[in-house]
Amino acid sequence: MTTTNFPPLKNDLLLRAARGEQTEHAPVWVMRQAGRYLPEFRKVRESHEFFEVCRTPALATEITLQPIRRYSGLLDASIIFSDILVVPQAMGMEVIMNPGPHFPDPLNTPEDVKRLKGVVDIDKELGYVFQAITQTRTELNGEVPLIGFCGAPWTLFAYMIEGGGSKTFQKAKTWLFKYPEESKALLLRIADVCVDFLVGQVKAGAQLLQVFDSWAGELSPYDFDQFSFPTLKHISINVRRRLAEENLPATPMTVFAKGANYALASIAANGGYDVVGLDWCIDPAEARRIVGDNVALQGNMDPGVLYGGRDAIEAAVKRMSQGFRAGKGGWIANLGHGIAPGVDPKDMRWFLECVHKYSAL
Numbered sequence: 001m002t003t004t005n006f007p008p009l010k011n012d013l014l015l016r017a018a019r020g021e022q023t024e025h026a027p028v029w030v031m032r033q034a035g036r037y038l039p040e041f042r043k044v045r046e047s048h049e050f051f052e053v054c055r056t057p058a059l060a061t062e063i064t065l066q067p068i069r070r071y072s073g074l075l076d077a078s079i080i081f082s083d084i085l086v087v088p089q090a091m092g093m094e095v096i097m098n099p100g101p102h103f104p105d106p107l108n109t110p111e112d113v114k115r116l117k118g119v120v121d122i123d124k125e126l127g128y129v130f131q132a133i134t135q136t137r138t139e140l141n142g143e144v145p146l147i148g149f150c151g152a153p154w155t156l157f158a159y160m161i162e163g164g165g166s167k168t169f170q171k172a173k174t175w176l177f178k179y180p181e182e183s184k185a186l187l188l189r190i191a192d193v194c195v196d197f198l199v200g201q202v203k204a205g206a207q208l209l210q211v212f213d214s215w216a217g218e219l220s221p222y223d224f225d226q227f228s229f230p231t232l233k234h235i236s237i238n239v240r241r242r243l244a245e246e247n248l249p250a251t252p253m254t255v256f257a258k259g260a261n262y263a264l265a266s267i268a269a270n271g272g273y274d275v276v277g278l279d280w281c282i283d284p285a286e287a288r289r290i291v292g293d294n295v296a297l298q299g300n301m302d303p304g305v306l307y308g309g310r311d312a313i314e315a316a317v318k319r320m321s322q323g324f325r326a327g328k329g330g331w332i333a334n335l336g337h338g339i340a341p342g343v344d345p346k347d348m349r350w351f352l353e354c355v356h357k358y359s360a361l
């Protein structure tokens with residue numbers, strides 16, 4: 001199967017909004033839409049470990065399709081079921097999920113970089129993601145587009161050094177500020193793997209690519225410019241160049257630098273992305289004023305509103321829609337971060353219904 005003979009796409013709202021069009025209603029999807037808030041997801045996870053699901057294309061396809069089936073006609077995109085931490089695994093690190101990510105042997109000092117694979121054969125290491133994408137795109141039958149993704153180098157670097165989540169980022173910051181040159185070299189190495197991985201995902205059938213910089217907000221504006229932003233640009237520039245060289249479709253790209261609202265203007269002007277994802281800590285109309293109208297925006301309801309019941313959800317969606325619709329440019333409705341395990345799937349449905357209603361032009 002090549003990118004040219006997949007079933008024709010029936011709903012291109014996401015791709016039109018990503019290219020800056022004001023669509024008849026905002027395309028909507030939700031980060032972690034295939035996740036633990038869904039009973040059908042928890043059912044599969046009872047008998048399959050997290051990374052086993054990621055590595056088994058039939059299971060990853062099944063889970064990716066779960067929210068599309070349940071919310072048929074309401075969701076405008078699917079995102080391949082996988083994780084950002086498959087890249088550190090491909091580079092030679094062990095990662096387990098118990099229940100959060102854990103690296104038994106994190107990179108303690110720059111010496112430890114020697115333990116990483118010198119060359120990463122992306123098809124060998126991550127071919128299972130490509131197979132899952134091709135199978136999912138086929139089984140989606142053109143209902144909605146399929147999003148591929150990777151983690152941003154700074155976020156992956158932090159996991160690889162901290163060995164898991166962190167509150168203080170003591171170890172990752174020790175690297176940045178004690179070994180800045182070694183840090184930059186490692187960040188660039190991760191970025192190059194991300195480029196190969198994203199190009200491979202397009203080749204396999206992904207129709208939009210998102211880069212998750214979940215820990216961008218841990219950096220000062222100066223250090224974001226030093227350590228994260230150059231690698232985000234490296235990814236956008238090189239993915240686009242490679243797609244053109246390899247005659248692959250010119251695929252829209254989204255960057256989600258969570259907590260980095262201080263950098264919105266420069267991300268929009270110089271990042272090289274079509275869509276900028278927003279967390280909920282910025283007002284939609286304010287974000288549009290900052291970025292101008294040369295990028296689409298994605299976001300940004302506080303995921304916590306989904307705990308507030310129907311009236312709270314409706315009011316927040318209405319406010320969000322008015323904010324994003326006040327300016328020009330494309331808007332993709334989403335939450336400001338992933339949907340949490342405690343959300344009632346019925347409240348997720350109501351959120352999607354409210355977006356359809358209040359974002360309509």
Ligand SMILES: Cc1c2[nH]c(c1CCC(=O)O)Cc1[nH]c(c(CCC(=O)O)c1C)Cc1[nH]c(c(CCC(=O)O)c1C)Cc1[nH]c(c(C)c1CCC(=O)O)C2
Pocket residue numbers: 030031032033034035036045050079080081082083084085097099100101149165212214338
């Ligand atoms: C930081 C990060 C990770 N993974 C990801 C990020 C970036 C986005 C973000 O900031 O949340 C990205 C990710 N992880 C997952 C997806 C799948 C697609 C989707 O539905 O969004 C995506 C896009 C599945 C997942 N990845 C994980 C789950 C839940 C684990 C489970 O099934 O037991 C899912 C559905 C596990 C995971 N994976 C990760 C953490 C910190 C955790 C544990 C905490 C949590 O559950 O939120 C790393």
